[in-house]
Amino acid sequence: EAAVTQSPRNKVAVTGGKVTLSCNQTNNHNNMYWYRQDTGHGLRLIHYSYGAGSTEKGDIPDGYKASRPSQENFSLILELATPSQTSVYFCASGDARAGGIAEQFFGPGTRLTVL
Amino acid sequence: GMPVEQNPPALSLYEGAESGLRCNFSTTMKGVQWFQQNHRGRLITLFYLAQGTKENGRLKSTFNSKERYSTLHIKDAQLEDSGTYFCAVEEGNQGKLIFGQGTKLSIKP
Numbered sequence: 001e002a003a004v005t006q007s008p009r010n011k012v013a014v015t016g017g018k019v020t021l022s023c024n025q026t027n028n029h030n031n032m033y034w035y036r037q038d039t040g041h042g043l044r045l046i047h048y049s050y051g052a053g054s055t056e057k058g059d060i061p062d063g064y065k066a067s068r069p070s071q072e073n074f075s076l077i078l079e080l081a082t083p084s085q086t087s088v089y090f091c092a093s094g095d096a097r098a099g100g101i102a103e104q105f106f107g108p109g110t111r112l113t114v115l
Numbered sequence: 116g117m118p119v120e121q122n123p124p125a126l127s128l129y130e131g132a133e134s135g136l137r138c139n140f141s142t143t144m145k146g147v148q149w150f151q152q153n154h155r156g157r158l159i160t161l162f163y164l165a166q167g168t169k170e171n172g173r174l175k176s177t178f179n180s181k182e183r184y185s186t187l188h189i190k191d192a193q194l195e196d197s198g199t200y201f202c203a204v205e206e207g208n209q210g211k212l213i214f215g216q217g218t219k220l221s222i223k224p
Binding site: 056106109 | 119148156157158160163201205209210211212214215216217
């Protein structure tokens with residue numbers, strides 16, 4: 001089974017500060033994803049990647065950047081954190097299957113509070 | 116409306132009971148995943164379907180792409196089944212998932 005880890009697990013940041021959330025997967029999946037989960041919403045896609053060097057905008061990318069320096073690592077970067085970015089962030093990885101679908105495996109989540 | 120709708124938003128069952136959760140989507144989707152989110156917030160994958168029906172113990176899931184819905188059926192409910200259940204559907208060829216709002220399930224002794 002794919003192993004997806006996230007760090008930190010909890011983070012408190014100040015408004016205007018820079019925050020980097022890290023994600024590592026050990027199953028050699030091509031695709032990686034960053035989601036946020038807020039009360040009253042399901043998970044919403046922020047950024048995703050098809051492989052090292054690739055980043056794509058998801059459904060709610062504003063205020064976030066992403067970086068995929070290697071197959072294993074995918075970071076989410078908040079250059080100027082705002083209180084509205086207080087949320088739980090989930091990373092996921094999955095296989096890319098041509099013409100088919102890809103099961104996603106999720107990390108444990110990172111709880112971010114921006115004061 | 117929402118591209119993915121889950122019903123009901125909340126459900127309460129006694130131990131041993133059974134019920135079904137439903138996920139409706141507005142366009143043809145390629146596949147569905149069902150997750151349980153436990154009290155620690157961890158997402159546990161229950162099923163992953165591109166078509167048809169899968170069964171695992173007390174759980175069974177069906178995906179009907181043509182009719183645009185998926186179901187998750189729980190029988191002989193146990194206390195540890197409590198949590199929020201999400202369906203997430205995959206559209207297109209990009210591997211992107213669209214999540215429903217979830218069904219909060221409470222199991223009572």
